[in-house]
Amino acid sequence: xxxxxxRLALLTLALGTCLAAPGAAQDDPVVDELRFRFTFFDQDGExxxxxxxxxxxxxxxxxxxYQPVALVGVRQNERVRHSFTFPVDIVTAASPDAIDAMSRxxxxxxxxxxxxxxxxxxxxxxxxxFRLGYHMExxxxxxxxxxxxxxxLAQDNATIGANVNFIIDVFDPISHLGVDSGxxxxxxxxxxxxxxxxxSPTTIAGVTYGLTYQFGTLExxxxxxxxxxxxxxxxxxxxxxxLRHAVSASIAQHLPATRTTLRGRYRYYRxxxxxxxxxxxxxxxxxxxxxxxxxxxxxxxxxxxxRFFTTSAPADLDPAAPVTxxxxxxxxxxxxxxxxxxxxxxxxGTGDAVDSLDLSFHHYERSNGLRxxxxxxxxxxxx
Amino acid sequence: MPFLRPAAWALACAALLGGCAVVAPxxxxxxxxxxxxxxxxxxxxxxxxKLHTAREGASGGDSxxxxxxxxxxN
Numbered sequence: 001x002x003x004x005x006x007r008l009a010l011l012t013l014a015l016g017t018c019l020a021a022p023g024a025a026q027d028d029p030v031v032d033e034l035r036f037r038f039t040f041f042d043q044d045g046e047x048x049x050x051x052x053x054x055x056x057x058x059x060x061x062x063x064x065x066y067q068p069v070a071l072v073g074v075r076q077n078e079r080v081r082h083s084f085t086f087p088v089d090i091v092t093a094a095s096p097d098a099i100d101a102m103s104r105x106x107x108x109x110x111x112x113x114x115x116x117x118x119x120x121x122x123x124x125x126x127x128x129x130f131r132l133g134y135h136m137e138x139x140x141x142x143x144x145x146x147x148x149x150x151x152x153l154a155q156d157n158a159t160i161g162a163n164v165n166f167i168i169d170v171f172d173p174i175s176h177l178g179v180d181s182g183x184x185x186x187x188x189x190x191x192x193x194x195x196x197x198x199x200s201p202t203t204i205a206g207v208t209y210g211l212t213y214q215f216g217t218l219e220x221x222x223x224x225x226x227x228x229x230x231x232x233x234x235x236x237x238x239x240x241x242x243l244r245h246a247v248s249a250s251i252a253q254h255l256p257a258t259r260t261t262l263r264g265r266y267r268y269y270r271x272x273x274x275x276x277x278x279x280x281x282x283x284x285x286x287x288x289x290x291x292x293x294x295x296x297x298x299x300x301x302x303x304x305x306x307r308f309f310t311t312s313a314p315a316d317l318d319p320a321a322p323v324t325x326x327x328x329x330x331x332x333x334x335x336x337x338x339x340x341x342x343x344x345x346x347x348x349g350t351g352d353a354v355d356s357l358d359l360s361f362h363h364y365e366r367s368n369g370l371r372x373x374x375x376x377x378x379x380x381x382x383x
Numbered sequence: 384m385p386f387l388r389p390a391a392w393a394l395a396c397a398a399l400l401g402g403c404a405v406v407a408p409x410x411x412x413x414x415x416x417x418x419x420x421x422x423x424x425x426x427x428x429x430x431x432x433k434l435h436t437a438r439e440g441a442s443g444g445d446s447x448x449x450x451x452x453x454x455x456x457n
Binding site: 035036037039041067069070071085087089111135137138139140142144154155156157161163165167169171186187188190192194196198200201202204206208209210212214220242244245246247248250252254256261263267268269271273275277279285293301303306326328329332334338340348354358360362364366370372374376378380 | 405406408410411412413414416417418419421425427430431433434437438439440441442443445446447448449450451452453454457
């Protein structure tokens, strides 16, 4: 019954949004973009929030994830364009999801969703957009949506934009002991400001600021925390609200002589859980002939722990006090290296549709004992 | 409030960038290259973004929400 309700909800969202777009009944839509990607994630490591190990932790975070994704872009007319994304996650794990660690009822969790965005050119320099979607995974149901506005300035040399988003998570708050106390909710409100600027015929830069406010049941209810000197564990508990800030700057520089593109990005993040983070990324794209493109990239992330992180809680801890042993919220450094090899079946600049196949690889390693290897295969076609 | 300083820098950069020279449309050949787009591959970005948001406490700053939408979100 729940699955049928989810499918009806998705269909209603898709049809309603398409019918609401201006000129829906008058133009022949054209599929101007198709993307398919399959990514395989292999994760291994340990975390104190995982009960799959000694009582005083850390436990195993072994997981294998299969992620097919499809994206379809449809140009409805000169002013209106839609984009549909269908992501799926198939997670095979015993420990990251404590529901399966407790019951062993299912070693595989599936998640899927639907994300539709529409942009409308309302004037020569103005564009509005809206977004609707739905995400499903055990035990979450998450409708989401958003509105956006972008204005071009100085003969399209610069853009400024703003968007707001909301997400409502409805889920069963299953505890680390497997007890389900009934449905609960988590609300996320987000606003972003963004700008881009062409700096030269071969250089473009961008800046983004994002503010996110969350309230409701924020903890992962099946996560647990070891207790000092005991084989028992207590449930993770977060404050009822969270305010999150993130500001990023990026730049892309093309070198025509060698057909090379250099990209860099920096992000600073801070929230009222006292988590402070810096992230830096660099990438180099290099064309090899007319049909081959190679990318190498590196990412570094460092963060402080949230103020209520601990690997072992005192036995007399106030039951109402926030506490977590989630290794994702600990003080950590993460290094990631990656690469991509893309082959153009039909390269850009020929006047026809552009078709490409690609193979990508990422190796991610965290200082507190987590490793992820990701391999991706993709196909893309664009007019 | 420490978060005001990064936000102020971001806004200041945006204001300063508005004073840059105008590049005419016929000079933007290289800016149209796929590797020069703000989002080069949206589906690959989606996969790698999830790798990060599910394993780190920080997210956002990419015109998307920091958190919410799945059980993996921190």
